[in-house]
Amino acid sequence: MTFRDEIRAWLEEHAPQGLYGKSREAGAQIWGGKQEQRSADQEAWLRAAVERGFTAPTWPKEYGGGGLSQQEAQALASEIEQLGLPPPLTGFGLSMIGPTLLHFGGEEQKREHLPRITRGEIRWCQGYSEPNAGSDLASLQCSARDAGDHYVINGQKTWTSYGDKSDWMFVLVRTDPAAKKQQGITFLLVDLASPGVSIRPIGLISGASPFCESFFEDVKVPKQNVVSEVNQGWTVAKALLGHEREMIAAVFGSGRGATRGESVVATAKQYSQAERITDPLLRDRTAALLMDEKCFELTVQRIADNARAGRRPGPESSILKIYGTELNQRRQELLCSLRGPESLGWQGEGFPDEALQQTRDWLRSRGNTIEGGTSEIQLNIIAKRVLELPD
Amino acid sequence: MQLVMSEEQQLLAKTARDLVREQAPVARLRSLREDPVGYDPALYRRMAELGWMSLPIPERDGGLGLGLADVICVTEALGRGLASEPYLSSFLCGQLLARAGNEEQKSAYLAPLMAGEAELALAYAERGQRFDWQRSATHANATADGFELSGEKQQVLGATRANAFIVVARTSNARAQAGDLSLFVVPRGIAGVSVTRQWRIDAAPVARLLLSKVRVPRVALLGTESEAEPLLADTLDRATVALSAEMLGAMSEAFERTLAYLKERVQFGVAIGSFQALKHRAARLYIEIELTRSAVLAAARTFDAGAPGAAALASVAKARASDAFLLIANEAVQMHGGVGMTDEHDIGFFLKRARACEMTFGDAAFHRDRFAKLSSF
Numbered sequence: 001m002t003f004r005d006e007i008r009a010w011l012e013e014h015a016p017q018g019l020y021g022k023s024r025e026a027g028a029q030i031w032g033g034k035q036e037q038r039s040a041d042q043e044a045w046l047r048a049a050v051e052r053g054f055t056a057p058t059w060p061k062e063y064g065g066g067g068l069s070q071q072e073a074q075a076l077a078s079e080i081e082q083l084g085l086p087p088p089l090t091g092f093g094l095s096m097i098g099p100t101l102l103h104f105g106g107e108e109q110k111r112e113h114l115p116r117i118t119r120g121e122i123r124w125c126q127g128y129s130e131p132n133a134g135s136d137l138a139s140l141q142c143s144a145r146d147a148g149d150h151y152v153i154n155g156q157k158t159w160t161s162y163g164d165k166s167d168w169m170f171v172l173v174r175t176d177p178a179a180k181k182q183q184g185i186t187f188l189l190v191d192l193a194s195p196g197v198s199i200r201p202i203g204l205i206s207g208a209s210p211f212c213e214s215f216f217e218d219v220k221v222p223k224q225n226v227v228s229e230v231n232q233g234w235t236v237a238k239a240l241l242g243h244e245r246e247m248i249a250a251v252f253g254s255g256r257g258a259t260r261g262e263s264v265v266a267t268a269k270q271y272s273q274a275e276r277i278t279d280p281l282l283r284d285r286t287a288a289l290l291m292d293e294k295c296f297e298l299t300v301q302r303i304a305d306n307a308r309a310g311r312r313p314g315p316e317s318s319i320l321k322i323y324g325t326e327l328n329q330r331r332q333e334l335l336c337s338l339r340g341p342e343s344l345g346w347q348g349e350g351f352p353d354e355a356l357q358q359t360r361d362w363l364r365s366r367g368n369t370i371e372g373g374t375s376e377i378q379l380n381i382i383a384k385r386v387l388e389l390p391d
Numbered sequence: 392m393q394l395v396m397s398e399e400q401q402l403l404a405k406t407a408r409d410l411v412r413e414q415a416p417v418a419r420l421r422s423l424r425e426d427p428v429g430y431d432p433a434l435y436r437r438m439a440e441l442g443w444m445s446l447p448i449p450e451r452d453g454g455l456g457l458g459l460a461d462v463i464c465v466t467e468a469l470g471r472g473l474a475s476e477p478y479l480s481s482f483l484c485g486q487l488l489a490r491a492g493n494e495e496q497k498s499a500y501l502a503p504l505m506a507g508e509a510e511l512a513l514a515y516a517e518r519g520q521r522f523d524w525q526r527s528a529t530h531a532n533a534t535a536d537g538f539e540l541s542g543e544k545q546q547v548l549g550a551t552r553a554n555a556f557i558v559v560a561r562t563s564n565a566r567a568q569a570g571d572l573s574l575f576v577v578p579r580g581i582a583g584v585s586v587t588r589q590w591r592i593d594a595a596p597v598a599r600l601l602l603s604k605v606r607v608p609r610v611a612l613l614g615t616e617s618e619a620e621p622l623l624a625d626t627l628d629r630a631t632v633a634l635s636a637e638m639l640g641a642m643s644e645a646f647e648r649t650l651a652y653l654k655e656r657v658q659f660g661v662a663i664g665s666f667q668a669l670k671h672r673a674a675r676l677y678i679e680i681e682l683t684r685s686a687v688l689a690a691a692r693t694f695d696a697g698a699p700g701a702a703a704l705a706s707v708a709k710a711r712a713s714d715a716f717l718l719i720a721n722e723a724v725q726m727h728g729g730v731g732m733t734d735e736h737d738i739g740f741f742l743k744r745a746r747a748c749e750m751t752f753g754d755a756a757f758h759r760d761r762f763a764k765l766s767s768f
């Protein structure tokens with residue numbers, strides 16, 4: 001029996017029928033954590049996967065992982081995807097802090113935290129940005145004062161995605177205010193149930209969002225929660241940002257272009273009330289967008305093909321971030337133009353649901369060129385690392 | 392379809408780049424722009440000896456049986472040197488002869504074309520038709536033993552020295568509709584043919600071709616009478632991809648020269664490349680080049696695979712290459728500052744070539760419109 005056969009048999013036995021084909025529906029994703037209300041099917045799916053270590057397929061078995069090779073894990077993911085199932089577990093524990101602990105964490109930290117991630121017990125969030133430390137992350141000011149056997153944190157973090165739904169946060173804090181800015185930073189694990197932590201959601205121009213701001217007032221954190229060494233947090237943070245950039249590149253490079261292309265044309269024809277797009281300027285913009293999306297898709301493919309052929313790895317993910325996000329903005333703006341005044345609806349009756357959603361998507365798309373490293377920062381990266389222009 | 396160059400293609404690209412570096416430096420345009428021929432016949436011959444003209448010709452016709460993905464390795468290299476040798480003319484005429492020619496036409500023209508002994512030029516564009524070559528007004532009236540051609544063709548690439556022309560002419564009465572175009576092979580020396588050099592901004596070897604009651608025998612007809620349009624359209628699409636690769640090479644060269652200048656030019660006590668206003672623009676240009684490369688490679692591979700959507704991809708590649716090359720050429724002049732405006736500096740040649748390439752086989756707006764038609768919207 002091949003590995004794939006084994007997986008298929010296992011899925012047939014354990015994956016709840018009720019979740020088949022539901023992966024794209026709202027609320028289908030399983031994030032884990034103490035607050036999550038899971039359906040019976042979701043619970044069963046999570047439990048079955050935990051049993052086999054399939055929530056974190058490539059992690060070592062001793063920490064609750066599946067001990068699979070990358071190839072086996074890809075086979076597992078593709079079988080799950082083919083059935084339209086959501087992954088048994090998702091979130092920043094698996095994608096960000098877990099890999100970081102595997103690389104930088106001490107043995108005790110791994111034993112304490114990794115199994116609780118793989119079992120879906122603890123949901124994690126990221127405490128990096130601050131109101132005065134955005135693009136210039138290393139200038140962060142949230143402080144951790146040495147108080148003998150523990151640290152005392154004071155300060156504020158922002159853009160904490162799903163902070164209000166999480167149980168623990170990995171936080172960058174300043175432990176040496178006198179050192180040069182990258183050198184006085186420590187990477188800390190914080191239990192959000194600790195006294196002095198408060199978290200509240202941030203409203204965006206597009207409405208409600210997963211983002212939160214987090215406040216720390218004399219929050220005590222045991223010293224064993226330092227990852228790597230004190231004042232060595234920047235190295236850990238950068239490695240973790242690498243995981244984040246891979247995630248973003250995967251989102252914008254996932255080649256969703258083809259299906260997305262259809263809807264612009266369909267919307268254009270619907271509002272033109274004709275088989276052709278009658279307004280020549282809208283027609284030109286539509287063509288330009290679809291052609292540029294095609295170029296982007298092909299570039300994603302070419303980068304992947306070259307990587308497989310072992311050629312030219314590098315900072316190409318910056319190209320994908322810049323161009324992919326701008327394309328999405330252009331697409332949203334064009335859709336608004338095509339809908340005309342119907343694109344103005346905010347909520348309630350009298351506007352088509354898809355128009356209401358698309359208007360929110362347009363507003364939300366403005367953030368795409370800001371979050372995860374602004375376009376300007378990405379351009380700096382290309383100028384420095386690819387073009388080798390002087391500082 | 393893999394968007395990676397094979398080992399053989401990398402080798403071909405390197406050979407081509409080396410030859411261009413040695414024998415076709417950009418500065419050569421200073422003398423070529425006053426030359427009646429407008430290119431170096433010895434270099435053209437050398438290109439044929441290296442097998443470049445034979446690349447896309449089937450093996451049964453004596454060619455190498457390779458595809459557009461190989462041709463673009465050559466044209467990209469030629470673009471780097473802004474080489475004036477009319478390789479595209481040999482490509483166009485070679486394709487038409489291989490696909491529509493009979494055995495006599497192939498032995499009379501295709502074999503010498505591949506050997507570099509004969510040069511042919513495709514005469515299709517006319518005055519005032521912009522990119523609508525289907526509106527050709529040149530006509531060919533049937534005579535007792537052949538045809539009589541009259542008309543005027545513009546900016547015929549390679550016509551400064553070509554031994555023969557492939558002329559696009561209308562074979563039914565002046566119905567201004569597509570569908571009645573035919574191709575004729577017309578030798579340079581025959582009565583009624585006159586060739587006048589045209590001087591273009593990019594010093595390309597182009598000429599006006601005047602046909603005044605030119606009598607050709609029936610065997611001059613290439614392919615089926617009145618049915619040339621689909622063949623010609625497909626051949627021009629393939630040439631469009633080859634040209635897009637040439638533009639890719641030229642824009643890459645212009646960009647690299649500009650990048651070098653940003654690192655060496657000092658103002659206010661520092662290299663101007665340290666200014667963020669210039670860094671960000673340079674990074675944008677880099678993105679444009681990468682996107683162009685993907686489109687060109689994918690278009691070539693799609694034609695070679697005979698896969699659907701090839702014509703639409705040719706439009707994607709040409710629209711992208713046109714916009715990107717012009718943007719990069721404009722920025723190259725701007726970033727060079729005052730010296731970029733002077734005739735003495737070579738960077739201006741790239742701007743002139745960018746405009747010329749844009750206007751060949753349809754500009755970006757033309758191709759966006761065509762893409763919309765091909766995608767039924």
